[in-house]
Amino acid sequence: MAEAFRPSDEPAGVSQPPSLRRASLIVASLIALGVQDIVTCPGSRNAPLLYVAAAAEAAGLVRLHPRSDERSAAFVALGLSLGSGHSPVAVTTTSGTAVANLHPAMLEAAYAGVPIVALTADRTAAQRAGGANQSVRQSGIFGPDIETTFIDIEAAEFDASDALRDRLGAAAGVATGVGPIHLNVEFAEPLVPATGGEPDSGRGIDPIADLTALLRRDLAAITARWRAAEASTAAEPSDADASRHLGLGADDRAALDVTGTDRTLVVAGSGADPRVAELCVAQGWPLIAEIVAGAGPGPHRVTDYRRMLDEGLAGASGAAPGSLVDAVEQVIVFGRPTLSRQVSRLIAETPGRVIAVGQQPGGISRVFDPALRADAKYRALPHEWLAPAPMSPRRSSWLRAWTSAPVTDRGGDVAAVVTVPDPGAAAVRQVLAAAQAGDAIVLGPSRVVRHADQCEVADGVTVYSNRGVSGIDGVVSTAIGVALTDRFGSVRAVMGDLTFLHDMGGLQLGRGVRQPNLQIVVVNDDGGTIFSTLEHGEVARRHPAARDVVAQLLTTPASADIELLCQAMGVRHSRDLARELANPLPGVTVIEVSADAPFS
Numbered sequence: 001m002a003e004a005f006r007p008s009d010e011p012a013g014v015s016q017p018p019s020l021r022r023a024s025l026i027v028a029s030l031i032a033l034g035v036q037d038i039v040t041c042p043g044s045r046n047a048p049l050l051y052v053a054a055a056a057e058a059a060g061l062v063r064l065h066p067r068s069d070e071r072s073a074a075f076v077a078l079g080l081s082l083g084s085g086h087s088p089v090a091v092t093t094t095s096g097t098a099v100a101n102l103h104p105a106m107l108e109a110a111y112a113g114v115p116i117v118a119l120t121a122d123r124t125a126a127q128r129a130g131g132a133n134q135s136v137r138q139s140g141i142f143g144p145d146i147e148t149t150f151i152d153i154e155a156a157e158f159d160a161s162d163a164l165r166d167r168l169g170a171a172a173g174v175a176t177g178v179g180p181i182h183l184n185v186e187f188a189e190p191l192v193p194a195t196g197g198e199p200d201s202g203r204g205i206d207p208i209a210d211l212t213a214l215l216r217r218d219l220a221a222i223t224a225r226w227r228a229a230e231a232s233t234a235a236e237p238s239d240a241d242a243s244r245h246l247g248l249g250a251d252d253r254a255a256l257d258v259t260g261t262d263r264t265l266v267v268a269g270s271g272a273d274p275r276v277a278e279l280c281v282a283q284g285w286p287l288i289a290e291i292v293a294g295a296g297p298g299p300h301r302v303t304d305y306r307r308m309l310d311e312g313l314a315g316a317s318g319a320a321p322g323s324l325v326d327a328v329e330q331v332i333v334f335g336r337p338t339l340s341r342q343v344s345r346l347i348a349e350t351p352g353r354v355i356a357v358g359q360q361p362g363g364i365s366r367v368f369d370p371a372l373r374a375d376a377k378y379r380a381l382p383h384e385w386l387a388p389a390p391m392s393p394r395r396s397s398w399l400r401a402w403t404s405a406p407v408t409d410r411g412g413d414v415a416a417v418v419t420v421p422d423p424g425a426a427a428v429r430q431v432l433a434a435a436q437a438g439d440a441i442v443l444g445p446s447r448v449v450r451h452a453d454q455c456e457v458a459d460g461v462t463v464y465s466n467r468g469v470s471g472i473d474g475v476v477s478t479a480i481g482v483a484l485t486d487r488f489g490s491v492r493a494v495m496g497d498l499t500f501l502h503d504m505g506g507l508q509l510g511r512g513v514r515q516p517n518l519q520i521v522v523v524n525d526d527g528g529t530i531f532s533t534l535e536h537g538e539v540a541r542r543h544p545a546a547r548d549v550v551a552q553l554l555t556t557p558a559s560a561d562i563e564l565l566c567q568a569m570g571v572r573h574s575r576d577l578a579r580e581l582a583n584p585l586p587g588v589t590v591i592e593v594s595a596d597a598p599f600s
Contacts, residue, residue, distance in 0.1 A: 014194050014196040014205060015194065016211070017193075017194060019190065020194075020211065020214070022048065022187070023048035023049045023051070025157065025158065025160060025161050025218050025222070026049065026160050026161065028161070028215055028219040029160070029161040029165065029222055030062075030090055030117065030164065031061050031062065031219060032222050033165065033168050034087060035087075035089065035090050035117065037087075037484075038062050039065045039073045039074075039077045039080070040067070041069075041070050041093045041098060042094070043093060043121065044094060044191060045121040045191065046093060046094045046121035048187055048193075049092045051208070053092070054211075055208050055209075055214075058212060059216075065080070065513070066510055068510065069505045069506070069508065070091075070093050070098045070099075071101040071104060071505075072474065072476075072477040073102075074102040074105030075104075075105045075473065075475075075477035075478045075503070076477045077089040077091040078105050078114055078466070078474070078477075079442075079477065079479060079482040081114050081115055081116060082114060082464050082481070083464075083482035084485045084487065086178060087115070088117055089115070089481075090116075091116060092120070092121070093120050094120075095120070095121055095136070099120045100141060104471060105474055106182070107145065107468070107471075108466050108469055108471060108473070108474075109180040110468070111363050111468035111469050112271065112466065112468030113271065113360070113361050113468075114178070114179070115180065115181075117164070117180070117181055117183065118142075118183070121186075122135075122186045123187075125152065125186070139184055142182055145364055146179075146182055148183075148184050149181065149184070151184065161225075163183065167181040178361040178363070193210065193211055196210075256355075258332070258355060258385065259384075259387070261330040261353075262398055263327055263329040263352070264330040264331070264332060266286065266332045266334065267287075267288045267332070267333045267334065267337050267343055267347070268287065268290065268293035269334065269338060269368065270293065270335050270359065270468075271358075271359025271360055272289070272293040272294065272334035272359070273360050273381040276289070276295055276381070277295045278386060279385055280300040282389065283389045284300075284391045284399050285300065285332075285399065286301075286399050286402035287300045288305045290340075290343075291443070291449070291455070291463055292339070293335060293337075296459045296460075302402050303456070304405060305343070309325065309340075312325030313345050324401055325350070328350050329353065330352045331350050331352060331354050333347060333357065333369075333374075335357075335358075335359040335360070336368045336467055338470060339449060339450055339453045340453070344370070348371035348373060353375045354375055355374065355378070356374040357377075357378045358377070367379070423523075424448070424525055424595035425454075427521060427577060428448055428452050428455065428523070429451070429455045430578070430581065431521055431577075432452060432455045432456070433455075435457060435490070435492070436489065437458055437459060438488060439488055440492075441461060441463050441492050442491070443463065443464070443494055445470050445471065445472055445495075446496060447496060449465050449467075452494070462488065466478060472502050474503050474506070475495050476500060476503040476507060476520065477503055479518055480509075480516050484514070491516070491517065492520075492581075493520045494520075494521045495520070495523070496523050497523065497526065498556065498558060500520070500522045500590075501558055507571050507588065507590075509588075515588060516587075517586055517587065518588050518589075519589050520588065520590045522593065524562060524594050524595060525596065526557040562592050563592065566590050571589070574589060574592070576591075577591050
């Protein structure tokens, strides 16, 4: 990435139309706010943004990622943001249904706290009132979860720029924290840059070079404007830790005595504070960490937590109430643990106190409390909890009881794969075992992420999975976005066949577009087989009349040939997982692993 523009008084070569001047201010604002990646979708109404974005890329300020499918484009933006450490990433579309196709990714970003900037172009109010083609009501299109900032054709010069600064810059200070924003901008014709020459004369100036000069001027103006605004605004003192707590005063917080509670069990899900493992070491507490929590291996990890909770929860697997679960005095929940019913039951049924700490860096419903059991809620981990506590004999024995239990059917040893009867679980384990420090793994929903949750992964491996709303949408595109950040050694995605087929269009990268280095492992078990592991599977097994209903309406087996689909997309296909993991090739490779269908 080249250095940012230096302020310059150099004027633009020709007078650009209002649509291009407005687009220049918007793109300059994005650059000033730290946006380095823009995912573009084709369209005439957003063409001013596309021309200026091309000028910014030519100057080395941003990277463009062209996509023809808006739904895929939004998930590419999501993956780019995740892979770059939650940096803001923009995606721009034309008007109409193009905007609606952003909705699945925008919802995931809203609930997971991912800063996507949706820049949607709109027709003018007069055109919409007259029923102009490709015009819909775009303001508020994403519902109450994602507010729209609307910039109409009469807006003042810097309105869009200041709106972007206010929405992006202040995001971390609001209750929901970081998340997506929607800027809907009206553009009126002409929508192409001026060149200063007569049509077909061959004379005039290079429009991209001229827009670069305009962008240089706008970036300098915006930077100066925002610096002046910051200088005139006095920062108000705040109690950072107190502001993190929701609903209790200082005396009530002290009375909780969170760190003084010996028999504490810490649970970490997606979006957990990255210091959760440090907390457990400091306090001597056992840690139940999902694969998506990012906690890594460690001496405080409860490695076989599902079995231990099954044995300890009343009524689970016919077991009597266990002393460990009954003895829990406090459960501290970090982020959004969603991968096991055992943890959900623990949180809902524990006799002890429940403390909920919000997912990071934010998101709607950032404090996870579906059972409405939380006795106290924090936006983030208070610093004072990290102060080391003395290890009393009571606390030490509590930690040993949870962490020294025998492990069953876990571990990342590739040689152990042959003992696992489920080929899908074996494939997931093999992929995780191949990952090394500096690599990234993107996990699909449903069974794949739950298989992975029963495996170990090497320290330094980053694991991603869209757990904000846990949808099946956009997993291929999310993985492509992560890979395009170029921050990792190897990037591998693992998903089921239904998840893969749902986002097959994400493989259409376009001619001349930069190819990511990515391995996509598809566990082909003929549909959404997670339903066979839920109560629906029990209904199908006990009642033959319901078998076809469950198979056809819930599992929805596919009839697609994945190898032929890959050929159509120009993507390499393989069935040799071990060979591909050992010798990854440049570009995208789809590795298909056949697994047993539950109702075959």
